[in-house]
Amino acid sequence: MKILYIEDDLAHVELTRRSLETREAEFDLQTALTMQDAFLLLATTEYDVILCDYRLPDGTGLDVIKLVLERGITTAVVLITNLEDTNTAVAVLKAGRQIM
Secondary structure, three states, rough: EEEEEOOOHHHHHHHHHHHHHHOOOOOOOEEOOOOHHHHHOOOOOOEEEEEEEEEOOOEEEHHHHHHHHOOOOOOEEEEOOOOOOHHHHHHHHHHHHHOO
């Protein structure tokens, strides 16, 4: 499984990598520290799933979803956040509905 993880905190990336390594499935985890880095990778590589932190140095996870949709990328995006903001959750869910 090819996974793109958009996350600017390398400690979180390492925790995710360790968690995935405990699974029996094989995976290739590539990391982008910014939205810009992610879209450079997405221009040349197909992924099975995109994991994305909500807060990024150059945007938000919602911005990532919008750009994925605009560019016609069909890869599922999973947002990872500790936000407890209902408005943000609703906005993300509405953006996700556009994928279907």
